[in-house]
Structure formats: C-alpha cells, structure tokens
Amino acid sequence: MNILYELDSNFAPQVCASMASLCDSNRDVEDIHFYIFGLALNSTAAENLRRVAREFGRSIDIIAIDGFMEAFGNFDTFGWSEIVLSRLLMARFLPEGVNRVLHLDGDTIVLSSLKDYWNTEFEGDQVIAGCIEATVDRDRLEALGLARSQYFNAGVLLVDLKRWREEGIERKIVDYCLENGDKLFANDQDAINIVLKGRIKAVSPAYNWCNSYVFYNYRTLNSLMRGVPYYSKDEYKRGTSKPAIIHYLGEERPWREGNKHRYRDEYLRYLGATPYKGVGMEQGWRGYFVAWNVFNALMHPFPMARYRIITRLIPVVMEKRKRARKKDAEN
Template structure:
C-alpha cells in the first residue's frame, strides 16, 4: 500500500496524526510505504516523522520538490491556499516508477479503520477514485464547464498512477491550469475536476467525511448537486454513520482551541501516539468558534439559507487567508 501526503513543515504534526491513524488501523497490511511531497520540512520535524513511521516498521520517503512555481506560470495564484496543494498534480514526476497505485491523503485527515477495501477498489478503467463534494456551487461548476456533472473533493484520491503516466495526465492538468487560471478557485481540485471530469470513479462518502455532511441534511445536499444526481439516501446514511476517513475541512479543526468538531477526540488520540504529542493547541480561535456555533444554531432550520451565506462569504475568507500568508 502506497500512501502519499503533500505538506509543508507547519503541517507536520497533523500529518503525523494521519500517519499514526493509518498504521494503527492497518496492522494486517504487509507493506505500507509513505511518501511526503514537500517544499521543505525543517528539523527536527522530519526526523520525528521518520521515527514515527519506523516505529510501525513501515517506510517513509520525504521528497523535497523545491520551488513548485517552476512548473506553473509565473503569475499563477493559489488564491490563499498553500502552494503545496499543487504538488498532488505532480506526484508521478517525483514518485518511483515502481509505484503503480497510490492513495493520496490530505494532511488534515485521519483514518479510523482498515483501508484495504478502499485500496482494493476497482477503478473500472477510471484514473481516479474520489468522493463527491456536494457544496461546490453551481457557478463554480459552470466556470469549469462541468455544470451538469459531479464535482469531487481532492483530499482523498485513489489513483492509478500507471495510467496517469501513460496518459500524460500531468501535462493535461498543467495545461488546464494554464488555460483556466482566471476561473480556478481551489487550483488543484478545480483542475482535477475540470480536466478529468469523465475519468473519476465516485467513492463512498465514508472515505472522505467532511463537515458539510454534519451541517446539511441529505435533502439539501441533493439540491446542491443538481442537475447531477447524488447517491441514494440509504448509501449516504450508511456511509456517514461511522466513516473510515475523516477530513478536517474548513476552519473548525481539532488542533484549534475551542473547537467542538465531532471527531476531535479521534484526532487527539492519534496525535498522542506521535512524537508531536505535546503540541499545544492553536490559540486565538475561541471567539470565532463561539460565533460559529451561534450561526450554526440559528441557521440549522434553514440549510439552503446557510449554504447561500457560506458560499457568499468564502471569497472574503480566502482574501483574508491570502493576506495572512503574504504577511508571514
């Protein structure tokens, strides 16, 4: 089993929790190789990650890919996201040619049970397996020329890397970024959806549980996906009842003081098994989370109103993130 993560040095503790969760729940897998693509991990973080992986008798290769913008246009803008998100588009370039299939995991995920059913999923001649993101707006899908199609989250990807290479998918994705950079919001994710729309197999939400599954009822998610059909209510409810992979998407993350994420104890447990176990909580979020809980309580009876408000505020959040990144 080959697991790929893309992180910078600031996300090493979260990645460690993810790695520990994979190892703890997949002890019966004979071989697990971890690959971290990074623009630089400072010591002692790198050494701690190696120590963690070796304690489970697994392997880790930390691959420094250098300046990621050398592969994109000089004026390419990630719109407030860390540039490391683009590394997943380049993984075939940096991974050994012997690696034919990979499971990509965002650094802000944790695994709660065996990955073998996911790893052994037949992609049915598709390049990628991914979980739908119902909350992608109709305007965003229209800008990517997939208005009538499904939109997927790129935080968990099962990838046929042999087919990726043989079909020159890296070039396809980079060309898409170059030709559509004016409309890209989540650069890598939009590119994957726009360029590979007909080559993605839909996976169960169990493999990429995000906050929207908690905040919105099934009926609202169905409306958001239109005109594309969403999965059946029966399959949806079974998948989210006890998910395999939790993705801490959004601002309410379990390493931030004052959060009440429903899977925060899972994250804390796996972090406790790593050399980063004494990592302090990120401070300064308490007031934000109080306001967030008030907003969620007030809008719970009106999910589509909540959706419209959140969608309208996202550009503001991203401009704030971009300004914060420029300051640091």
Template sequence: MNIVYIANEKFALHLGVSLYSLYERNRHEKDIRVFIISTGIGEDSLGKLKSIAKKFDRVLSVIELDSFAKYFDVGLQDASFDISKMGRLLVGELLPDDVKRVLYLDCDMVILHSIRELYYTKLGKNVAAAVEEPTVLERVRYEIRLDCEASYINAGLLLIDLKKWREENLGEKIISYSKSIWDKSLFGEQDAINGVLRWRIKKLPPKFNFFSNYKYFSYGAFIKVYGAVLSYNKKDLKEAKKRPVVLHFAGDERPWCIGSFNPYKRAYFYFKEKTPFRDVPLEKGKRLYMLIYHIMDLITVICPRIRKLISEYYINKAYKRLSERNKERK
C-alpha cells in the same frame, strides 16, 4: 499499498496524526509504503515522522520538493501559489517507476478503519477515484467551466492509476488547465483536476472522505438546496456519519483550534496523544470564531438554505478579491 502525503512544516503535526492513524488502523496490512513529499518540513519534525513509522516497522520515504518550475513551466507563482497543494500534480514525476497505483491523502485526515476496500477499488477506464463535494456552489462550477452534468469532487483524497496518469501526462495537462482558469479559480489545483478529469473519476462512497461538518447536513439538503446530483444515497451518507473510514477535517472548524466544537475532534486527539507531537499546543485566538461557526452548523440542521446564503456571500467576496488581484497583476 502506496500512500502519498504532501506537507510543509506548518502541517507536520497533522501529518503525524494522520500517519499514526493510518498505520494503527491498518496494522494487519503486509505492505504499506508511505511517501512524504516535503515542501519544507524541518529536521525535527521529519525525525518525529520517521519515529512513527519505525514504531510500526514501516518504511517511510521522504522526497524533498523545493521547486515546481523544474518539472513544469508553471507561470503561476504569485502570492497565492502554494507548492504544498500543487505538489500532488507531480506524483508521476516524483514517485518511483514501480508505483503503478497510489492513494493521495491530505494531512488533515484521520483514518479510522481499514482502507483495503478503498485502495483496491476497481477503476475500470477511469484514471482516478474520489468522493463528491455536494456543497460546492454553482458559481464555482460555472467559473471553472465544469459541465452541469459533471460531479465536482474533493481532491483531498485521490486514488490514482499512476500508470495511466504518466502515459497521458496528466500532471502537465492539469497545470495547463490551471493557467486557463487562473483568473477565475478559487480552489486552485482542485478546480483544475475537476476540469481535466471530469468524466474519468470513479465516484466513491462518502465514508472514504467524510467532511466532519457534513454531520450537520441532511441528504435532502444536498439534493434540494445545493442541487447536487450524487452517486450515493441517503443510506450511504448515514453510514459515513456513523462510521467514516477516512475523516476529513476540512473547513474552518478544525479540532486543533481552541474553542472548536468539531463533532469528531476526539478522533484527532486520540491519535495525537500517541504521537511525538502530543505536546504541541492548540492554535490560539479563535474561540469566538469557533462559537460563531458552531452556531452556523446548528442553523444548518434547521435551515440549510441559510447556510447556503452565508456560503454564497463569502464566495462572492472571494471572487471580488480575486478580481482585484487580477487587476493588480495586469
């Protein structure tokens, strides 16, 4: 198995938690090669990450990425550019030639069970596999020119046929698409990945990339309120809530924030306590915000339409800021 993470120093702690969970819950796998694309991880943190790999007798390869421009003529490096996010588009250039398939994981993920079924998913003619994001709003899809029939996937977990990826030069094509939607895109490379690969992504069950805040959503809310057209059914969502394989702490209710009510935070702290990062304190100053966020979660159970209205309000504000940024650039 080939696994790749991308992180900077800020996310080194969470990478350590994810890495430990990956190794522990897949300890019976004969071969697990993990590549860390570092965009500024400090030496101390790198030492801790390597000690985790050593504990499980695994090989950890660190690849330093200090510049995106030497690979692609990006033309996007303003204040909003984040090399840690865009770096996943360089997997074809940075990983060894013998890597033909790779599983990309975000650092804010915890692996709770074996990923064998996930990793060996048959892709057929597809170039990647991912899990749909049913709460993405229609305006987001419209602004990035995504066909109404195409599913919008979350790029926090991507199973990639790296052979096809390289042959078709998809990293550069996605960068090119990013340029074309730069003044309308809120989610950067994820929007571009959806735009370029829209018909070539195999849809995975939600258990393989389960957003922790989706615990508060019903299947009916996804379909009736958000208008999602999903490849999975109500039973699949129920299984994901009860027994997620890969748990994704996306959204604002992060377990490492003081006052977080995240319903799955015990999983995060279970693994954190086993890592050399165990003494890193929680993030401060968010107790009131976490309470408000949790109230919104509870409202979602009763009336998901209110949750959608709140999301639309903040998305529209984000687009307004994006418009102002574009005016400043001109």
C-alpha cells in the same frame, strides 16, 4: 499500499497524527509505504515523520520538492497554500515503479480499514477514485463547464498512477492550470475535475467525511446537486454513519483552541501517539468558535439559507487569507 502526503514543517504534527491513525487502523495490511512530499521540511519534522513510520514498522521516503512551483510559473493560488499543487506532480516525484497511490491531505484521520478503497477496481477509462462534493457552488461549476457533472474533493484520491503516466495526465492538468489559472478558485481541485471529467470513480462518502454531513442532511445535499447523480440514500447513510477517513475541512479544526469538532478527540488521541504529544492548541480562535457555534445553532433549521451565506462568505475569507499570506511573504 502506497500513501502520499505533502506538507511543510508547520503541518508535521497533523501529518504525523494522520500517519499514526492510518497505521493503527490498518495493522492487518502487510505492506504500507509512506511517500512524503516535503517543502522546506526541517530536520526535526523529517525525523518525527520517520519515527512514526518506524514505530509502526512501516517504510517511508521523504522527497524534497523545493522549487516545484517553477512548473506553474506565476500562478495565483487565490489564498490557498501552493503546496496542494504538488500533488499534480506525483508522477514526476514518485518512483517509476509506483503504479497506484492513495493521496491523503494532511488534515485527515483514518478510523478503519482502507483495504477496500485501495483495491477499488477502475472501470473503462477511469483514472482516479474519490468522493463527491455536493456543496460546491453550482454557479461556479457552470462557469467551469461542470454544471452537469459530479464534482469531487481532491483531498483524498486513489490514483491509477500507471495510467496517469501513460496518458500524460500531469502535463494536461498543469497546462490547464497555466492557461486558465484566473478561473480556478479551487486551483488543483478544479483542474483535476475539468481535465478528468467523466473519468473519476465515485466511492463511498465514508472515505472523505467532513463537517458538511453535520450541517446538511441528505435531502439538502442531494438538492444541491441540481439533478446531477449523487449517492443513494442508503449509501449515504452507511458511509456517513461509520466513516473511514475524517477530513477536517474548513476553519473548525481539532488543533485550534475552542473548536468542538465531532471528531476532535480522535485527532488528539492519535496526535498523542506521535512525537508531538502534548503540543499546544493553535491560539486566537476561541472567540471565532463562540460566534461559529451560535451561527450553526441559529441556522440549523434553515440549511439552504446557511449554505447561501457560507457560499458568499468563502470568497471573502479566501481574499483575506490571500492578503495575509502576501503580507507574511513580504515580511
């Protein structure tokens, strides 16, 4: 089982926790090999990643990707971290013999076996397998030509890397980014969905559980699809009641002071199994989460109203984040 993460030194604690959780939940898997795309990764972070792999008897390769953004030129990430774009270059950086890889964002925790996901059979011309994201603004998808298509979250993806290479998927997606960067709010995720439209296999929501399943019930999520096929109610219930992968999307993350994430304790437990045991919480969030919890309590009876408010707020938050990143870069 080949597992891919990408990170810089600041995100090493989260990735170490994710690695520990994956190893602990998949002890019966004979071979697990971690590939780490490291951007300006310092020696301490690199050694801690290696230490987690060693302690679970797993192998690891840390691959420096400094300078990878040269492939994207003057690309505007709209406030997102540019490191997420590196996953598009997996065929370039991973060894030629790696024919299948499971990509995980660093903000994930694995709670059960991934063998069934890893052994997913692709059909027809399918290239990757992931989970449907119902909460993406359908008006934005219409502008991208995806209004009548399923849209997939790119944080957790199983990739047929052999076919990816044979068909030059990397070049197609990178070229699309270069030609249409100003249209891609979600950067690599939008590009993947556009270039591989109709070629992505939907797997159980168990493999990419996020807070959307707390805030919106099945009826609401299904209605947000506007007639585009979604999970059946039974598949939704099975997948969300016993998730295999928790994806800490959004601002409510278990390493931030004052959060009440449903799966906070799971993250902290696995963090405690890494060299980052006891690392302090990210400060400055307590007031934010007080307001966040009040907002969620008030909006709980009105999921569609909540969705409309959040959809309008996301671009505002990302613009603020973009300005902050620019300021940090100048300093």
